[in-house]
Each structure stands twice: as structure tokens, then as C-alpha cells.
Amino acid sequence: MRKITAALLITGLVSAGFAAKEEKKENLFEKKLMQDIKVLNEKIENLYKLHVKECAPEYIAKAEAYLDAIDGMSYINPDTGQIERTEISPMDKIIFENKARKYLAIAKEKVYSDADGDGIPCYQEIEQGTNPFEAEKKVSRAETEMKEQKVSEKPEVKKVGYQPLKMHARIHFDFDKYNIKKDYLPYLNVITRYLKAHDNLKIKIVGYTDSIGSKEYNDRLARKRAEAIKKYLIDHGISPDRIEIIGKGKEDYLFDNNTPLNRFTNRRAEFFVMEPTESQ
Amino acid sequence: MRLLTAVIFSIFLTAGSYAETTTTELLDEAQNSIKAAFESGCPTYAPYEYYKAETYYRIAREETSKLNTKAGDAAAIKAIEWALKAMAKRYGEE
Structure with a gap:
């Protein structure tokens, strides 16, 4: 009887130890993931300061959606009317994190890119209030021509x-x-x-x-x-x-x-x- | 045999009429919303909202294909929401 009790006790202790170890492993993965998400969110915040929503709306939207999916999507269940939170598998979390990173990198590149070739990066053009996708030179030339005409007319008045x-x-x-x-x-x-x-x-x-x-x-x-x-x-x-x-x-x-x-x-x-x- | 088939069929129909919103329905609706947004020119006029909707729809399909229907439902609902936001921005709001 004693032997059986001892064996059960040992087995119990060993399995508890394994379970704890397993839990620790899982926590480490989650912990790392949470840290990564935090870093990515900070990057997104910084990009928002550089007008990423105007310069690369497509890519920042994609990155945000994938990050949201990793973080656990909350939604209102149409049948119960309650807010529910969903989880995705660890493998999907890894895949989505990679996708989020990829789109974030593209968004960052777009922010610093010069789509209209006027030598001014997108974020600066937004700050100045000019159109980053259309060369300002053309506009300003047309504008100055118009103004020159107006100026040439004005001295008579x-x-x-x-x-x-x-x-x-x-x-x-x-x-x-x-x-x-x-x-x-x-x-x-x-x-x-x-x-x-x-x-x-x-x-x-x-x-x-x-x-x-x-x-x-x-x-x-x-x-x-x-x-x-x-x-x-x-x-x-x-x-x-x-x-x-x-x-x-x-x-x-x-x-x-x-x-x-x-x-x-x-x-x-x-x-x-x-x-x-x-x-x- | 015929009676049995009829009974099974009627049970199936009854169960169907009381069923919850299915993932397929949500995915269909998300797809329709995104299609409507695309045809309204949302990729040009409301790109942030439109591409967010599109990405959630992709996530919904991916999760559903892996039988994670809860996440699929959540992503599909989010796709519908963002497609509506894109349409709202396209037709009225700044």
C-alpha cells in the first residue's frame, strides 16, 4: 500500500513539474510576443507622427489589422450581443507578426519616399501642406504664372x-x-x-x-x-x-x-x- | 425509408431556421461589403479603411480555413465594419 502511495505521489509530482515547465515555456512565448507587439505598436505610433496615414494608408492599415489579430480580436457577437475576445493559434501569431512587420517596413519606406520626384519626402510634403503624389513644381509654376499675370494687371489699378x-x-x-x-x-x-x-x-x-x-x-x-x-x-x-x-x-x-x-x-x-x- | 428521409429533412430545416449566424454567412457578407466598397472607389478615396477591411477579410478566410471559426467570425465582422467605414468616408464624411 505504501509503495503504491509513494509511486502515485512521485508520478503526481513529476507530471506537475512537467506541466509547470510547459506553462513556463508557453508564457515565455507569450511574453516575447507581447514585447514584439509593444515594439511594433511604438513603431506605428512613430510613423503616425510622420503622417503615415496619408503617405502609406494601404500598408499601415494592413499592418494594424494583422497586429490586432495577434493581440486577440474583440468583437460583438451578433447572436449573443456580448463582447467576445478570440484567440488565434501560436503559428498564426508568428505568421501574422511577420506580415505586420513586412507591411510596416513598406509603410516606413513610403513615408520617406519621394513619389513625385520633387526631392521632398512624403512626410515633409504633408507637413508643408503640399501634395506628395503630384510634383509641386508644376503647380507652383502654374500658380506663379497666374500670379504674375495678376501682378502685371494690378499696377494699373x-x-x-x-x-x-x-x-x-x-x-x-x-x-x-x-x-x-x-x-x-x-x-x-x-x-x-x-x-x-x-x-x-x-x-x-x-x-x-x-x-x-x-x-x-x-x-x-x-x-x-x-x-x-x-x-x-x-x-x-x-x-x-x-x-x-x-x-x-x-x-x-x-x-x-x-x-x-x-x-x-x-x-x-x-x-x-x-x-x-x-x-x- | 421515405418517412425517415422526410423526418431528417424536416429536422434539418427546423434546425436551420433557428441556427445562429454562420461563419459562411458572415464571410459572404464581408465579401459583398468589400466588393461594394471597391466598386464605389474606396481604394482611392478611403484607402486606409478599405485596406483594413480587405485585410480583416483575408484573416477571416485564413482562420476559417483552419477551423478557427470564432476568430473567422470576429475578423469577418471587423471586415464588414471597416468596409462600412470606408463607404461612409467615401460618401459624405471628410
Whole structure:
């Protein structure tokens, strides 16, 4: 009887030991996987700061979906109406992790790539508010030609006694918003410093919108955008007499309004630094 | 024999009418949603949402083929959700 008890005890201890070891192994795999997921999520976060959603939406979406699948997909079961969490097999976790890594690498490459060949990487173009998939040079040439025509027409009118300098800049706005985005404050500060250094110069701010919404509403919105910038400049020590604002609304689009990116580019305020003409 | 077949058939039909949403139904619906999104031009106008839907659909197919139907269902539902988001973005939202 004693022998049987001892044998059972030993067997029990041995199997418990094996089970513990097995559990430890499994935990190590899960632990490593969780660490990998954490690292990949951090990479995604960093890429978001570099506008990956605009530069490589396809690849970042794929990477995120695969990571979500590894992490355990939560969903509302249509039959029970309860939130349920699902698990996939370890082998699938490895496969999906590799896929997520692959798509993340492609997304990163796209962020730093220069699709339109103008020498500026995608993320910088987004920050500047230009279209990363269409060469800005072509646009700006067409734009400058248009402006040159306008400038050549303007001296005949000479209604303000000021003419635009070549220095001009623009900033962009979110949909239906007229608050200045944090990213553009450095540009405004450069203009503020320039105006402070040249007391004789004036500035003209022209607000624009995209094609969504009524004309009246967009005219008001465009003016509010120009006013927001005027307020910023006044707050930073520029005299209101030196600032002229115009709200143009749904006019003079830089690009067609077919994509969110193009509409974002069109929702803008342009600055023209004006110098006094000799006639005044 | 005929009676037995009829009974089995009627049981099958009854069970079918009270059945839960099946993985096949969800996969079909996901495929239809993605097809509709594709035909609406979502790959161009809402690429992030569209490709997320497409990837979840791939995951759903893969998991279902490995008989992990729960994960297949979850991924299929997510694919439907993202396809709808893509359509919403395409037709109205910014």
C-alpha cells in the first residue's frame, strides 16, 4: 500500500513539474510576443507622427489589422450581443507578426519616399501642406504664372499703394475649422519676425475653403480663417493697420476637390507680404 | 425509408431556421461589403479603411480555413465594419 502511495505521489509530482515547465515555456512565448507587439505598436505610433496615414494608408492599415489579430480580436457577437475576445493559434501569431512587420517596413519606406520626384519626402510634403503624389513644381509654376499675370494687371489699378513681394506662404486648416494648427506656428513666427524687422511692409491674408458646403458659409469660414491669422499676428505685436484680410471661400483651388488630401490642400490661408509702391 | 428521409429533412430545416449566424454567412457578407466598397472607389478615396477591411477579410478566410471559426467570425465582422467605414468616408464624411 505504501509503495503504491509513494509511486502515485512521485508520478503526481513529476507530471506537475512537467506541466509547470510547459506553462513556463508557453508564457515565455507569450511574453516575447507581447514585447514584439509593444515594439511594433511604438513603431506605428512613430510613423503616425510622420503622417503615415496619408503617405502609406494601404500598408499601415494592413499592418494594424494583422497586429490586432495577434493581440486577440474583440468583437460583438451578433447572436449573443456580448463582447467576445478570440484567440488565434501560436503559428498564426508568428505568421501574422511577420506580415505586420513586412507591411510596416513598406509603410516606413513610403513615408520617406519621394513619389513625385520633387526631392521632398512624403512626410515633409504633408507637413508643408503640399501634395506628395503630384510634383509641386508644376503647380507652383502654374500658380506663379497666374500670379504674375495678376501682378502685371494690378499696377494699373494701384488702389492700395502696396504691391506684393515675392515672399508668400500658406497654411492649411482642418475641415470646417478656422483654428491655426500647432504645426504652422513656426511659419507665422517667421512672418511676424519679418514684419517686425521691416516696419514699412504690410501683409495681406487671403482665406480659402474646399468645395464642401454652401458659398455663403464658405465665404464666412474663409474670412474667419484669415481673421484667426490676423488675430495671431496682432497678439504677437503687429499693428492691425498693417494687416489686410480677404475671405475668398470657394475660389482659386490649388487642386481638384476629389480626394481628402486635395481638399486639405485647398483649405488654406495665403499670406502676401506687401511693400509700398513708389507712387504713394 | 421515405418517412425517415422526410423526418431528417424536416429536422434539418427546423434546425436551420433557428441556427445562429454562420461563419459562411458572415464571410459572404464581408465579401459583398468589400466588393461594394471597391466598386464605389474606396481604394482611392478611403484607402486606409478599405485596406483594413480587405485585410480583416483575408484573416477571416485564413482562420476559417483552419477551423478557427470564432476568430473567422470576429475578423469577418471587423471586415464588414471597416468596409462600412470606408463607404461612409467615401460618401459624405471628410
